Amino acid sequence: xxxxxxxxxxxxxxxxxxxxxxxxxxxxxxxxxxxxxxxxxxxxxxxxxxxxxxxxxxxxxxxxxxxxxxxxxxxxxxxxxxxxxxxxxxxxxxxxxxxxxxxxxxxxxxxxxxxxxxxxxxxxxxxxxxxxxxxxxxxxxxxxxxxxxxxxxxxxxxxxxxxxxxxxxxxxxxxxxxxxxxxxxxxxxxxxxxxxxxxxxxxxxxxxxxxxxxxxxxxxxxxxxxxxxxxxxxxxxxxxxxxxxxxxxxxxxxxxxxxxxxxxxxxxxxxxxxxxxxxxxxxxxxxxxxxxxxxxxxxxxxxxxxxxxxxxxxxxxxxxxxxxxxxxxxxxxxxxxxxxxxxxxxxxxxxxxxxxxxxxxxxxxxxxxxxxxxxxxxxxxxxxxxxxxxxxxxxxxxxxxxxxxxxxxxxxxxxxxxxxxxxxxxxxxxxxxxxxxxxxxxxxxxxxxxxxxxxxxxxxxxxxxxxxxxxxxxxxxxxxxxxxxxxxxxxxxxxxxxxxxxxxxxxxxxxxxxxxxxxxxxxxxxxxxxxxxxxxxxxxxxxxxxxxxxxxxxxxxxxxxxxxxxxxxxxxxxxxxxxxxxx
Numbered sequence: 402x403x404x405x406x407x408x409x410x411x412x413x414x415x416x417x418x419x420x421x422x423x424x425x426x427x428x429x430x431x432x433x434x435x436x437x438x439x440x441x442x443x444x445x446x447x448x449x450x451x452x453x454x455x456x457x458x459x460x461x462x463x464x465x466x467x468x469x470x471x472x473x474x475x476x477x478x479x480x481x482x483x484x485x486x487x488x489x490x491x492x493x494x495x496x497x498x499x500x501x502x503x504x505x506x507x508x509x510x511x512x513x514x515x516x517x518x519x520x521x522x523x524x525x526x527x528x529x530x531x532x533x534x535x536x537x538x539x540x541x542x543x544x545x546x547x548x549x550x551x552x553x554x555x556x557x558x559x560x561x562x563x564x565x566x567x568x569x570x571x572x573x574x575x576x577x578x579x580x581x582x583x584x585x586x587x588x589x590x591x592x593x594x595x596x597x598x599x600x601x602x603x604x605x606x607x608x609x610x611x612x613x614x615x616x617x618x619x620x621x622x623x624x625x626x627x628x629x630x631x632x633x634x635x636x637x638x639x640x641x642x643x644x645x646x647x648x649x650x651x652x653x654x655x656x657x658x659x660x661x662x663x664x665x666x667x668x669x670x671x672x673x674x675x676x677x678x679x680x681x682x683x684x685x686x687x688x689x690x691x692x693x694x695x696x697x698x699x700x701x702x703x704x705x706x707x708x709x710x711x712x713x714x715x716x717x718x719x720x721x722x723x724x725x726x727x728x729x730x731x732x733x734x735x736x737x738x739x740x741x742x743x744x745x746x747x748x749x750x751x752x753x754x755x756x757x758x759x760x761x762x763x764x765x766x767x768x769x770x771x772x773x774x775x776x777x778x779x780x781x782x783x784x785x786x787x788x789x790x791x792x793x794x795x796x797x798x799x800x801x802x803x804x805x806x807x808x809x810x811x812x813x814x815x816x817x818x819x820x821x822x823x824x825x826x827x828x829x830x831x832x833x834x835x836x837x838x839x840x841x842x843x844x845x846x847x848x849x850x851x852x853x854x855x856x857x858x859x860x861x862x863x864x865x866x867x868x869x870x871x872x873x874x875x876x877x878x879x880x881x882x883x884x885x886x887x888x889x890x891x892x893x894x895x896x897x898x899x900x901x902x903x904x905x906x907x908x909x910x911x912x913x914x915x916x917x918x919x920x921x922x923x924x925x926x927x928x929x930x931x932x933x934x935x936x937x938x939x940x941x942x943x944x945x946x947x948x949x950x951x952x953x954x955x956x957x958x959x960x961x962x963x964x965x966x967x968x969x970x971x972x973x974x975x976x977x978x979x980x981x982x983x984x
Contacts, residue, residue, distance in 0.1 A: 488906055490905070494524060494526045495525050495864075497525045497526065498841060498857070499530065500560045500562065500836055501555045501558050502530050503562065503566075504533065504534045505536065505565045506567045506808045507809060508813035508824055509565045509806075509809055509829060511816065511893075513833075519897055520897070520904060533554065534547060535547060535548060535566050535586055536566075536567075537577050538577065538579075540583050541579045549589075551586075551590075552590055552593035552594070555590065559800070559840075560800060560837075560843055561802065562803070562832055562833050562835075562836035563801055564803070564804075565804055565807050566808070569582055588628065588629070591623050594791030594792075594801065597623055597680050598623050598679075598683055599768065599788065600619070600683075600687070600788040600790060601775070601785050602618050604785065604827060606877070607877075608877045609873075609885075611784060612779035613754075614756050616757055617758075617761075618688060618693055618759075618760035619760065619761050619763075619775060620761070620763070621763060621769060622764050622765045622768060623765065623790070623791070625672040625764070626766045627668075628765055628766070630669060631668070631669045633666070634666055634667075635660065636663050636665065637662065639660065640656075672706065672707070672764065674709050681713060681762075682721075683790060684760065685726075688731070689729065692758075693757075693758050694731045694734050694735050695762070696739075696740050696741070696759060697711055697740070697742070698741075698762065698763040698767055699744065699763065700745075707764065715741075719739070744767045747761065747767075748774060751774050751778060755778065772785065782805040782806040783828045783884075784827060785805040786805065786832065786835070787804065787828075788800060788801070802839070804828035804829045805828055806828055822892060823883035825881070825885065826882075830869075837864075837865055838861060841857065844858065845858045864908070868904055872900050875900050875903055882896050932969045934968045938961065
């Protein structure tokens with residue numbers, strides 16, 4: 402059936418009718434062998450073993466190039482015409498600069514592999530990418546060394562793409578056969594990359610109405626707060642929090658409290674503010690670039706310790722950015738000043754301000770909660786970006802890009818059971834394009850005068866722009882995933898295939914059959930007022946030419962003419978030339 406369908410468009414409808422039957426037929430033995438969740442673990446373990454075998458020299462299962470997940474035997478395109486009319490990829494691929502690729506789990510891992518295989522590999526050589534498997538199994542087998550290696554690589558390379566990963570629950574630890582529970586890798590990444598902020602923005606598709614009409618930008622302080630808290634269960638007694646300065650000055654008690662209950666939980670955390678200055682500059686520059694009004698969110702009326710966050714942001718804004726925002730007219734909606742919002746009020750405004758056109762910056766925990774709300778108003782976490790911004794010790798900006806949603810376990814279990822799935826990859830794609838663009842930017846910063854690097858940078862930016870256009874148009878033509886177009890929407894595989902087909906067409910239209918020639922400066926004798934006396938110029942050339950052949954007349958003439966010192970013709974001749982040229 403597959404072979405027949407590839408050669409005959411007329412039976413495309415037959416493919417659609419029989420696809421489910423084919424899927425069930427292929428997967429029936431697998432489904433009978435194990436439960437869906439057990440099978441998920443088995444499949445993942447197989448992938449890890451394959452990767453480990455391919456990289457026996459590294460105990461953390463990292464390899465120098467991307468490892469593809471094989472297309473499942475059950476996949477059968479429901480769009481035969483797209484396969485027949487596919488545009489062949491270019492003969493020569495663009496070599497991409499280094500980038501760290503962190504692989505995750507389940508449906509998003511499967512879909513990411515489809516995207517790389519069909520959207521990126523046909524056009525780019527990705528052998529410089531460094532691959533790290535952060536599946537639970539790989540972390541367990543390496544005793545989490547793979548996480549440390551990935552963080553070190555990210556700090557060195559500076560551009561990172563990360564698939565969604567699993568932080569296993571106690572139940573998952575048992576089901577996956579892990580030796581212990583592993584915490585979220587995000588904390589290690591934020592520390593290792595000197596995290597400043599997590600940028601989360603709404604994703605918009607031109608011509609498609611979503612929750613917010615215009616962009617909403619958000620900066621979430623990447624460190625401090627409840628996420629790094631120390632805690633313990635304690636009984637009745639006295640709790641002291643003592644600060645011991647590094648400079649040798651006397652220690653002092655930050656807090657003292659008497660605990661009278663027999664059952665208490667004591668929690669200690671802090672908010673590091675040294676990098677709030679970097680966060681402020683990043684936030685205000687992005688608001689200017691995005692043409693949105695900035696707001697700062699805290700709970701400083703109750704949590705007095707948050708005053709420093711607001712004070713730093715306000716000071717930098719007033720000193721360095723306010724005139725630019727006034728000139729752009731971006732403070733009209735905020736009364737001409739940088740406005741502070743209490744976090745409670747911010748939650749209400751996020752629901753009311755559906756026209757968008759604003760940006761917010763907040764502490765770590767508030768930022769986490771508020772961006773979840775933005776995702777729900779806009780449509781879902783799949784329509785929000787997530788970009789960790791850090792700074793290397795040498796001042797170089799580190800950026801890690803990932804989707805805001807999880808591994809989509811329910812669709813993964815359906816996929817393993819042989820059922821059709823329809824995962825919208827928009828958030829994954831935005832993250833992948835962001836990482837590719839940043840890696841190209843870093844390469845250009847390192848070699849700003851290298852022609853090959855400049856050409857690569859231009860091609861990457863053009864490619865990601867074209868991919869975004871192809872992706873968005875696929876939604877607009879009603880060929881999106883089912884979360885956008887209903888039950889008749891495309892499956893995961895068919896949507897990836899349709900965008901691949903459209904991307905190939907768009908890129909092919911940009912290529913000329915024969916590349917245009919590189920032109921030298923047009924000869925100056927084409928100019929109307931050209932008046933060089935070549936007889937005199939020839940005599941001058943012969944005077945200085947020593948017979949070695951190092952100097953030719955054409956270059957000599959061009960140089961003197963350009964400098965304005967070439968001998969000119971007499972006025973009489975000039976008048977005759979002008980008469981002829983003015984006819």
